[in-house]
Amino acid sequence: MNSTERLHKIHHMLTQRHMVTTEQFVNELQVSVSTIKRDLTFLRDRLNAPVKFDYELGGYCFEKIQHVGPKYEMPGLWFNDSELHALVTMQKLLSELQPGLLSPYLDPLQAKLQAILCSMKDSPEEISNRILILAPNKRELPLENFEVVATAVVRRRRLKIVHFNRGTQTKTERIISPQQLVYYRDNWYLDSWCHLRKAIRSFAVDAIVSAELMPDKAKDVSLKKLREELSEGYGIFSGKPLQWAKLRITNVAAEWASKRIWHSNQKSTVDADGSLLLEVPYTDDRELIQDISAWLPHVEVILPNSLRAKLSEILKASLDKNSAK
Incomplete structure (x- = not known):
């Protein structure tokens, strides 16, 4: 048995019996005296167990008198x-x-x-x-705003927020009915019903400048409708109309690209030359263009022409800025 299971066994023996000797522990648990003493010390010092050695009885027992201090409580599960x-x-x-x-x-x-x-x-x-967790895309998030947002989600209350739009560099005030918090690519988002737009919208929580809990009950959107609408778009972006992007990824990168889940409704086939033909739906091309750019120069946009042209414009503008003068 592992150490956690052994601790539970010791707890059971002390609970069921008036007294347990060191020899009984050793024989029943098949461990050394030093291991038993170490386990009993752990129970007493780490888990606050009222373990004591009774010299008159010649063994260990639980004290009957309630001692002052943290409550003794055994972990509820056994693990290997x-x-x-x-x-x-x-x-x-x-x-x-x-x-x-x-x-x-x-x-x-x-x-x-x-x-x-x-x-x-x-x-x-x-x-x-020995475990390193990297989150290079994580953005700073005000604790007070997150707590208000989380409270509104759980208690099903409306929120008055001031939201900063990074694209237009403007702030807008909205009344929203929060539906769910989403942790996506190292950042938090709030899927909500926007009472201004009369539609489902997703807000980056770090872009919420202020949040005020309202007394009104939140409008409920069924999880089915929420999933259907949000899953249509690409990445964090939802909405309509829906378009399909068709990409060709060369055989050099095809194997790695095929292991990546681009979208839950993606379609993929392998061409005769080993390249990957990938089709993904999208409603907003911003995140899709970022992901396509990460696979350059091994990716080609086949369709639609509008997406191909926009990627070309972005790449040309970047090249112009970074070329030597």
Whole structure:
């Protein structure tokens, strides 16, 4: 049995019996005396278990008197070493997802998780140090705005927001009914019903300058409708009309490109020369052009001509700016 399971077994033995000797622990758990003492110390010092050695009885027991201090509580689940290693990774992800944003809600869970991890044979700190999570596209996010937005989503309340449009460099005031928070490409977005546009819109949370919780109940949009409309576009952009882009990716990069999920409704075939023919739907070409650019010079836009022309214009403008004068 692993160390976590052994701790639960020790807890069970002490709970069910008046007293347990060191010899009984060793025989039933098939471990050394030093291991038993280490486990009992861990239960007492890390999990606040009221364990004591009774010299009159010659064994260990739980104190009957309620002691002052943190509550003793055993971790509720048993994990093997592989599962515990996965938990370390999960804990790292939770802490790196957006430092400080979810702390008030995740701290109690993190404390229990840490109690489980401390029972590992391998140091959780050492394992954590071997896991590096990079989020190069993450943008700074005001904690106070996120908390108001998250509250509105959970409590189903409307929001009054001032939103900054990066494209037009303008601010607009909107009344919205939040539907769901989305974590996408290292950043947070809020899918909402916009009462100004009378349509579903997605707002980058970091572009929300201010957010005020309103007393009015949020308008509900069915999850089915939400998924259908938002999944039609490419990336974070939704809306209509819908177009299809047809791309050709050379055989040099075809294998890697085929492993990438560009869109849930994508269509792909392999040409005779080994190149990948890829078709993806889109409603707004901004994110699609960014992704196409990442595959240059191994990608060609076949259709539509408007997308091909726009990519050419962007590349030409970039070349003009970066060419030697």
